[in-house]
Amino acid sequence: MSTELRIIPVSGIGEVPPGADLGHIIYEALQRQHLRVEHGDVFIVTQKIVSKAEGRVVDLEEIEASEFAKAFALEYEKDPQHVEVVLRESKRIVRMDHGVLISETRHGFICANAGVDESNVNGRRELALLPVDPDRSAQELRARLRQLESEEAKDVAVIISDTWGRPWRNAQVNMAIGVAGMDAIIDYRGQLDPYGYELKASAIAVADELAAAGELVMGKIDQVPVALIRGYTYAPAPGDGRVLIRDSATDMFR
Amino acid sequence: MSTELRIIPVSGIGEVPPGADLGHIIYEALQRQHLRVEHGDVFIVTQKIVSKAEGRVVDLEEIEASEFAKAFALEYEKDPQHVEVVLRESKRIVRMDHGVLISETRHGFICANAGVDESNVNGRRELALLPVDPDRSAQELRARLRQLESEEAKDVAVIISDTWGRPWRNAQVNMAIGVAGMDAIIDYRGQLDPYGYELKASAIAVADELAAAGELVMGKIDQVPVALIRGYTYAPAPGDGRVLIRDSATDMFR
Numbered sequence: 001m002s003t004e005l006r007i008i009p010v011s012g013i014g015e016v017p018p019g020a021d022l023g024h025i026i027y028e029a030l031q032r033q034h035l036r037v038e039h040g041d042v043f044i045v046t047q048k049i050v051s052k053a054e055g056r057v058v059d060l061e062e063i064e065a066s067e068f069a070k071a072f073a074l075e076y077e078k079d080p081q082h083v084e085v086v087l088r089e090s091k092r093i094v095r096m097d098h099g100v101l102i103s104e105t106r107h108g109f110i111c112a113n114a115g116v117d118e119s120n121v122n123g124r125r126e127l128a129l130l131p132v133d134p135d136r137s138a139q140e141l142r143a144r145l146r147q148l149e150s151e152e153a154k155d156v157a158v159i160i161s162d163t164w165g166r167p168w169r170n171a172q173v174n175m176a177i178g179v180a181g182m183d184a185i186i187d188y189r190g191q192l193d194p195y196g197y198e199l200k201a202s203a204i205a206v207a208d209e210l211a212a213a214g215e216l217v218m219g220k221i222d223q224v225p226v227a228l229i230r231g232y233t234y235a236p237a238p239g240d241g242r243v244l245i246r247d248s249a250t251d252m253f254r
Numbered sequence: 255m256s257t258e259l260r261i262i263p264v265s266g267i268g269e270v271p272p273g274a275d276l277g278h279i280i281y282e283a284l285q286r287q288h289l290r291v292e293h294g295d296v297f298i299v300t301q302k303i304v305s306k307a308e309g310r311v312v313d314l315e316e317i318e319a320s321e322f323a324k325a326f327a328l329e330y331e332k333d334p335q336h337v338e339v340v341l342r343e344s345k346r347i348v349r350m351d352h353g354v355l356i357s358e359t360r361h362g363f364i365c366a367n368a369g370v371d372e373s374n375v376n377g378r379r380e381l382a383l384l385p386v387d388p389d390r391s392a393q394e395l396r397a398r399l400r401q402l403e404s405e406e407a408k409d410v411a412v413i414i415s416d417t418w419g420r421p422w423r424n425a426q427v428n429m430a431i432g433v434a435g436m437d438a439i440i441d442y443r444g445q446l447d448p449y450g451y452e453l454k455a456s457a458i459a460v461a462d463e464l465a466a467a468g469e470l471v472m473g474k475i476d477q478v479p480v481a482l483i484r485g486y487t488y489a490p491a492p493g494d495g496r497v498l499i500r501d502s503a504t505d506m507f508r
Binding site: 004006008009095100163167168169170172175203204206209213217232251252253 | 257258261423426427429441458462486497507508
């Protein structure tokens, strides 16, 4: 039986410097809201603060753009150094059209600009890259949150999210790029509906849905980089965000 | 400032017959849970019960399959009559490969099997088609819920959802196919971040995120076809799910 679910914004986190103890920062923010880490909690954490804590940032001024990057940037009024970083983060270009660069990252994600995000830090233009291994980032964050809280907080899940566009649909939604503590997909295949027939619609990407749900309390202006989802029932598992990446053999839109 | 959000499963709705007053059915289910329709509520309603109430169902036995449908069905061990209905609901085939049929519906949605869903009703095999006009369905349901509740429930939103696969990502998530009472997309373009710089990541498909969030309390076995989202702040607007459909001129994956 389903129960009610709560999505709680975790605010007051501010700018995260390289090398920061992100688990501790989130834990302190929770305490200021009089919250503890509880059994079954799911934390949605935006990629940007994870990347910053992990030092996955690039100073735009230090990048030398290739001829290829310069040519593309010139044609579409982009920044050559920004384009260069996107190319360096890409394993393969999927589409390069309308001034949009959609590529496959080394992780296997397919997204615009290889997930590279520009931001302004104290007036300096800075690019945040995706974490090297978002699953490992999620695992480490999960371990740290459990360590800071008592032993009762045994089953906690962490999802690292990013905001991406989609083919066929306008605007962006949050997706899960790293998952720890729960299965990213629930597979209903083989289960029976109330009439005793096997269910056809088969597998739900719950980690993506949790990431999307988290975004609803984050907004873009409010600076809420973490959402706590409470009341969602999941089977504890090591977790793995890579299972969300479609195998090239069954992907018709590569 | 973001506030906490609640996602409440609305259960006990059961099988919805053609011609049913779906607004009244949902209203009664809410009452059994001691809930009222409140100002600001967002209802996520699965396409299947909307289609059934609107009589958008087809008895498989009454369909005569074309040669094209038969050939595709034979090659991939599908039901020719099922394939025939999918073709009739399609305006254009986008991909037809690996036994998967991805098409553009008359509404402009691009999804597998033109959104046609097979279910078993008292042992009869039945196909549920998408509503003819999901935005109109959402508007009518919204009007009915407001009419049943007091006048105070002025700003209520209704989102009709369906569960779809995505390119590049495994498993399915809920999407919004009809929207009434709120904007489906929040556009942040032109707004400034805390440092005074214009935000780049620009527009969020909040209706899709709300639909995805609703799915988390629905499950597939539990028979929860409606979720009530409470605490989400939106600007009241007529609403329109078609704004979520990417224009063919900017779509690189048609």
